[in-house]
Structures are given as C-alpha cells and as structure tokens.
Amino acid sequence: MLTNQIGYYSIILGLIFSVLIFITSLKDLKNIKILNKKIFFLSFFQFFFVLLSFIALIFLFISSDFGNEIVFSNSHSTKPIFYKIAGAWGNHEGSLLLWLLVLTLFIFLFLLNSKNQPIKYRILTLVYQQIIIIGFFLFILLTSSPFNYLYPIPTEGLGLNPILQDPALAIHPPILYLGYVGSSIVFSASLAATTQNYISKAWAKNIKIWILISWIFLTIGILVGSIWAYYELGWGGFWFWDPVENVSLMPWLCLTALLHCVLVLEKKSLLSSWIIILSISTFILSVSGTFLVRSGVLNSVHTFANDPSRGIFILVFLFILILFSLIIFFFFKKENKDEKIKIFWLSKDTFILINNWFMMYFLSVVLIGTIYPIFLEVLSNDKISIGPPFYHKLIIPVLIPFLILMSFSQSLSWFKSKIDKINVKLILVFIISIILSFSIAKIAGSKNLYNSILVSASLYLFLVSIKDFFNRYKSYAQSISHFGFSLLILSILLNGILSTEVTANLKVGEKFIYKEGSIEFSSIKSYQKNNFKSIVGLFKIEDKKKNYVELEPELRIYNQPITITSEADIKTTIYSDKFLVMNKVKGDDYFNVRYQVKPFMIWIWISTFLLAFGGSLSLFRRINEK
Amino acid sequence: MKNKFILPSLIIFFTFCFIIFYNSLENSNSYIPKDDFDTKLPIFNSKDFFSKKEISSQDLFVDNDYYILNIWASWCAPCRKEHPELMKLSKNSSIKIIGINYKDNLKNAKKFLNDLGNPYSTILIDDDGTISIELGAYGVPETFIINKQNKIIQKFRGALNTESIEKINLILK
C-alpha cells in the first residue's frame, strides 16, 4: 500500500519537475549561467523520482503485492524471482514507466555529455525533450497508471503468460526501449539545432554518439527479439514479417540511413535538411510503432491488451509531435549555401546517398506493407493480409544491386576516387564468388537461378569485406560492422536456401524413415516443476552419413494461467542447427514431430552481434576522443 | 526549394493519416470471412455415421426444398447449447437436417445423441476436418441452409440462437 503511494506520487513529482524545467527555462533565459546549473539539478531530480517510482514497482512485483492491479494481473507467487522482476516491464503500464525512466535518464546523460556544446542548444534540446516526457507522464497518469490498487486484496495473482517467461524476452523490451528513446534525443537535439541554426560539423560530432547509442541498442533489441522467436515460439523461424517485428525494423532502417548520412555532414557539412528529416522520422517511427502495437489496430501473433482510449492518446500525441516538428523545420531551417554543391559521383558521398536510397526503399516497403491493410480496411472495408511473400518479392530482387553497390563503396575514399582503383583483384574475387555460389547451389540440389545470383552477390560483398578488413587500419569499427552485415545477409540467404525439414506423426517406440535419414521416438517422461508440468520426449535421429543426435523437445503445461507451450530442442554447431519440436495430436497417443536442419543459424546471431559490436567500437572511440 | 505548398500539403497528408488511424481504432482486428451466398454446395464423399457406408453429397441433397447442414462435435460446448433448437427444427417435416460430425470420437458422439436426441436425418463423418474446409467452415458449430438448387443461401457461424431460428423460419415459409 505504502509502496504503491510512493510510486504514484513519485510520478506526479516527476511531472511537476517537467513543468518546473519549462518555467525556469523561459524565465531565466537571459541569465544563462544560472539557468545551466538549475536545469542540471532539475533534470537530475526528475530522473531520480521516475527511478524511485520504477523501483517501487519492481518492489511490488518482488513482494507479490496483489493489492496492485498490474501485479495481480501479471504475476503469481510461484513465479521465479527473475520473472517477477521482469514482470514489472512485461506489461503495458510497467513498460511505459520504463520508457519514461529511460527518457529522463538519457536527457540527463545528454546534459552531462554535451558540456562543450552551445548552452542555448542544450537547453532547447532539454525543453523539446520535456514535451515528449510530459506526453508520457500524462499518458501514464491518465490512461495507464501502474499503481492502481485493488480492494479487497486478492490472495493470488493471475500469472504471466508463459510464452513471455523467457530470459531473452525479459531483456528484450528494455534494450529495445533504450534504442527507441535514444532516438528521442536525436529528435529533440536536431530540432533544437534547427531552431538555433546549429546544424554543423560540431553538431554532427555530438549527435553521432546518440545516433550510435540508439542504433546499437535497436540492433541488439531486434537480435534478442529474433532469438526469442527462434527459441521460444518453436516454429524454427526467426523473422516472420509480423507487424510487431516490422515496427521495430522501421526505426532501425531509418537510423542506419542517418548513421551513414551524418558522416557526410561531419566531413563536409552537406545534406543538413535530409539529416533533420531522418532524425525526426526515426523518432516518429518509434512512437508510431508504440501506437500500432499498443492500440491493437494490428493483427499480430504478439497479443497485447488493448484499450482504445490509449490508442487515441498516443495518436493525438503523435500528431502533435509531427505538426510541431514540421513547423520547426519549415520556419527555422535556413538554406545552406553549401547544399547546392554537387557531389562527385565516384566518391564515398555518392555511395552513402545510395545507401540512404536503398534504406529508404526498404523502409517504404516495410512501412507500406504494415499499414496498408489498415488504410484499406478503413477506406473500403476490405481485409487483406500482407505477409512474407510480399516483402520477399519487393526486397530480395533489390538486394542484388544493393549488395554489389555496397561492395564497390568499400574501396572508395572521401572526395574523389579514380576508376582504375577498382582493380583486377576485385574482379578475381567476383569470379570466385560466382563459382562458389554455384557450387553451393549444385550441392543443395540447385533450386533456381535467382538464388544463385543472390548468393553470388552476397558472397562477393562478404569476400570484399574480408579483404577490406586486412587492408585498412583506420577504422576497425566500420570494417567490423560491414563485415558483420555481409555475413548476416550471407547466412540468412544460405539458411533460407539450404534449410530442410521433415514432419511426421509418431508415437513412442515408432521410427520414421525418410530420404535423408531416420527419426526414432524412443521414450517419454514427465516431470512436475514449480509452476508447470513438463513432458519430455527423447528422439534419436540419424542421417545418411550416420551422424547421430539425440534431441529432447518438451511440452510445458503451465498452471497459471493454464497454457500449453512447446519448447523446441535445438542442437547448435557452427555449421548448422538441428531443431526438433513436438506437439500433441488431439485425442491420440500420437505426437506431431517437426525436424529441421538449419545451416548457419548461429552465424545469423554472431553476425548481428558483430554489427552492433562494430557500432560500439565506434561509439567508444568517439567518447574517448573528447 | 522550400515551396509554399509543401508544408500545407504535408499537414493535409498527416491529417488524413490521423483520420484513418482514428477510424481504424474502432475496427475489430479479428477476421470473419464475408458470407458469400448463392454459391453451389461443393460435392463431397464421406461415410455414414451409423452404417459406415460411402455416401456422396450428390445422392443426399436431391428431393427436398430445403436442407439444413449442421457441423457439430460432442466435444464442442456451443453445439450442446444449440442442440435443442435443432431438435425443434427436426419436427418440421418439410426440411431435412444433415449433420457433419467434425473430428469426433465415435463413442462420445453416440452418447451425445443418445443423451440429447438425434435431429439429423443423415450424419456424415468428417474425421480429418477436410469436408468442413470444402464447405468454407472454420469452427464448430456452423449451420448452412441449402435450397433445392443445391445453393448455400444462409450461413450461421457459432451456435444457433433465437434470432437465427427466426431467420430460418422466414426462409422456410
């Protein structure tokens, strides 16, 4: 009860600090020195109170205080302590509080980190950020307070959806939010810089840190989400083009474009308008994502409790943000004389523009694919589904020129390069990659021409990035990230092309023999665990080459709430994953068994990690530079 | 470059998006297929529930003016609820009720009929659910009204209620 009160009033205090920041910024605008100090403290206290309220919420979850409404509906006393804590942000209200916590933390860190920047720019960033922060405070207080209490106090909670009881998913939302919220700093800072006409090389240096932070966390957040889908959902896939996944991919694409583009600004103070547009769009896409996910207008596997009043709030908030940024952009953005200068075509700048071009194309495909059904339904009352085939048809063909152009760009320098620099070695690498890819196609029993060309292109990029890696000593960060990206594309393609699967209905003692080997269902056991009953099957699998594996997939019957989940058993090696999942066939002794061999699965995770690792190296270098 | 028209048109564009999303909040996000009436009943073969003889739908829907096709299962609770309505309808001799027993255990199904009565003139077995797919059904229970020309003229998804019974009586008149 007391903790509840502390949590609730801390939020209100936090909101009051927002208002205070507004008032003092306006009042003391002339006396900047004093203001600077004041604001620093105000934003620290704001962060402190939000943190206090968040800690109160975690405490309520740990102590299983079912007098709190969201503890009651999302937790259970038998739940392991780790998931009790994770339960604090595993629901709508708690996750918003987490958003707010990161928002206030980041703006505080921004103030700490930007001491060498113009004071007016810093303060304006803070003020713009407060608009977002106030929006979230109001959202929490008006529509989704995490501190509503119940009376009489229930003795037991309803439990957390077992599919969410997974370590990867417990850390997934916080990481993703760090990414989303990082982009909010980029948003406010770019608007502040526009107002102050401070879009310059120095600004680019400062903001790049935040772009990197946001990008790194988004990358890892998406990675963890995919890992969760792969290990927990039990379908053997890691990316389903589900609307909720798309929503996290969109800001990532936008941010990736921005990350490259800001380099041009830093080196040559070009493209400033475009950079502002990208900065604004990234955050707008993040908030739109929250709208689409939380309002329930999307049709997705990932179900969230939805409430129309919340949807309306976020929608109005989003609309205000868009209007606000449009007005600032159109009234304050000064024309830059340098912008008129054309870029020489064989330079790094051109290829960064091309990178942006492709990123925007991918973004438009994902965005249109995600929201088109919503528009169509409102306008014509027709319902359609847009799924993997749509995205594959529009994205994969464009991947071929994208990969080839990207591999060319690696050897270019700023300003001007000469054509003869593109040398014989590269052509040799090109031929090698074609031969390799067709040999792979042959081994795999050659599916089609299209795949072979795709693999050639990505192999080429891969080999060029390896070559690049040994050639250059300047920027390891960039080489690692690009190498990671090429490896990612290559492993996704090979994984997609070379994966095989068999399905069979088996009962204990039966053996299923197919073209490539055999699966034997040798035994079944059941255990009673703390909050679920577990049924484990033992399968012996042998392939043509007499390779033998034992896999033990599991069915879990959770008691609170009653749900059956299917846990796949996965044996991972550096070459491939062996993935087996079983499901009960209704009213029978039979189990439906799906066995998949997925080559290079682990490389998808490793390469995405490398991508983010490259980004982190770059981030540390930048922080140390100062 | 900064054209006078860009800002207003962007604002109009975003307002348009706002209106669309605002309206989309009211739409339900669960999908129910649109009912497409006047489609011909597909031809299917199955076994009779009691005699286990092969029956073709062509031999079944011949002389009557109206048929009611009802997909049911003993494990389905709404089926149990709507059963009395079917019993009442079966008293009307001008119609024939044909049952499709969906993915059921034969013993339980027989017990179900013994307990609650058998309104069906014929019951066909659909143990793998494929006949229901042919009929365009996706759950149990579902009820179809079929006319003399073997066309589906009405569909009810879920248990029959008083409203749907009224509709049926209106058609039968």
Add this chain to the structure above:
Amino acid sequence: MKFLKFLIILVFIFNTAYSNENRSELINKISKNIRCLICQGQSVYDSNSDFALSVKLVIGKKIDQGDSEKEIYEFLEKKYGEWITYDPAFNKKTFILWTLPILLFLIGGAIIFRKVNVQK
C-alpha cells in the same frame, strides 16, 4: 560489359538442373503462405489448431488431385476471402501497395542522380 556476358554464361552453365519439389515440400510452401483463421497472426504452417491441420490435409488432397499451386490458393480464397493468403494479388485494391514502393524507389534514384555530378 564483357564481364556481364561472362556472368550470364556462367549462370546458364551451372543452372541446368531444375529439381521438382516433392509433395511435402509443396505443402509446406503453400501452407506458409496461408494464414490461419482462428489463430490470427500465424500461418497455417506454424499453427497446430484443428483448422490449420485440416487445411494442410486439404492442400495435400488438392495436390494429389493434380491441382496447381495457384489453383489451391484460388480455392482457399474463394472459400475464405482474400484475407487468407499472405501474398496479396495485384488488383485494383492493391495496386498502390505494389507500385508505391517502386515509385518511391525511382523518385529517390532521380533525386540522387540530380545531386551527383558525373563530370569532374
């Protein structure tokens, strides 16, 4: 340009064999593109609901009858509406969906082309 020719020739040399997909692969392929009606947001391939299991059986039956992939999609669309396929057809409802991204791509290309100087 010589290079491209070389590439094309290579492609044809290596790509003579087209394997025909066998039955279960085809079922998987089709069921991945069919949306499950009662477990919204999952494909029939991924779902274990009664509906999804029956649809998989029906797809198998249709293949045995000699129906083509396209005919199977058409059959299911006729029964359950366009919503059931993940791959929206190109028609008057969806032409914006298919063409808008491509249009944006072309516009983006044009903008870059204007921005870039080809001469020294």
